[in-house]
């Protein structure tokens with residue numbers, strides 16, 4: 001995209017190249033670990049797109065062509081068709097990817113101080129790679145960044161959450177707060193300043209902060225209104241899609257190889273702010289299937305509102321596709337793709353249906369947990385397809401396997417098919433949410449789904465009642481016909497398996 005306003009991409013790149021990496025990065029928490037000699041290892045580069053639902057890609061059956069550039073690159077990759085996040089929003093979804101554990105094991109259920117992997121500070125993906133690879137991580141989502149802080153011991157470079165943003169207002173990047181960023185985040189960023197939905201937001205500081213933020217946001221939106229007619233993308237700090245991609249390319253240019261890289265990009269997470277050329281491209285009259293408002297929906301949004309949100313989500317995703325394809329092209333042109341395993345995936349999906357918007361919800365339906373997984377291997381020229389059901393907890397053992405390490409004993413994931421694993425259609429794949437449940441207590445407020453054999457049972461267990469739903473995904477991918485009321489034998493079997501698992505994981509916390 002051509003920048004017409006004050007800062008051109010060229011200016012930005014010039015600026016970035018002048019910044020010492022140490023300024024963009026957090027202080028390294030440890031002396032650089034000795035790397036294995038001989039550089040025999042490939043790079044491993046993980047690109048996470050936040051709140052990116054597989055159900056919104058044409059490749060996975062969506063009617064709109066939201067990511068044509070990515071789909072072109074996918075023709076040289078192994079593509080997983082039924083890959084599921086173990087969590088339904090950033091904290092549990094990301095923690096499961098980084099640890100190879102289900103949320104009931106890592107216990108990072110909720111925002112702020114609840115987003116802690118506690119017992120597993122040494123049991124995560126960076127610890128596996130830090131002896132053989134240089135390790136570099138960047139999360140543009142502040143909640144994912146909280147998890148990266150906990151891995152700091154194994155990170156050679158930890159780029160700041162706002163390294164490529166337009167403005168810099170995260171308090172925990174500054175002054176006294178940066179010495180204890182996690183506490184600063186929990187107390188300042190998440191509660192006092194930003195969380196306007198809870199009683200913990202400060203009555204005094206919060207309005208002043210928001211006035212300051214509102215004024216700056218309006219000024220930036222005006223400044224870039226030619227490029228972003230709806231306003232700028234915003235993750236507390238506003239940013240330009242092009243800048244984030246430029247920053248990632250610039251970072252990869254300086255990669256110490258072999259490197260292990262974790263880039264967690266905020267797009268296409270809401271607010272959905274498409275670039276001008278993509279605004280209204282999906283004003284096509286297409287209507288998603290009608291789905292009833294769910295009893296547990298927090299939003300209770302109208303169908304018209306949700307259809308509009310889906311359209312904006314798709315247009316924003318297309319904007320992101322246009323920009324991030326420059327990163328794919330860079331990796332191809334520079335030869336990096338030939339020397340690297342590149343993994344493209346999401347921390348969770350997005351759900352604008354059944355009265356609910358976004359992903360902060362107790363609901364579990366396919367668009368929220370079905371995420372893309374695309375793996376490029378060095379030298380791969382032709383697409384391979386994997387249809388068996390897989391989970392985000394499989395990434396860690398698979399990547400360990402690729403560098404010749406055995407799967408660590410703590411992981412609950414398995415090796416992915418085509419990368420050492422087998423096709424097992426009967427495997428049990430869980431996804432869960434427990435954001436209102438205390439982290440170190442039995443699960444009494446939770447939603448858990450168990451997917452296997454193209455069937456899904458979802459259990460909503462809350463103090464005001466419990467509910468099971470059962471869907472045949474082969475015949476009813478949209479999950480419109482709940483078969484549980486007639487108690488088919490399969491539903492009873494899967495229900496009993498899920499209840500047994502829940503009992504097992506709760507046993508640790510029972511007196």
Ligand SMILES: [Zn+2]
Nearest residue numbers: 050051090347
């Ligand atoms: Zn997320």
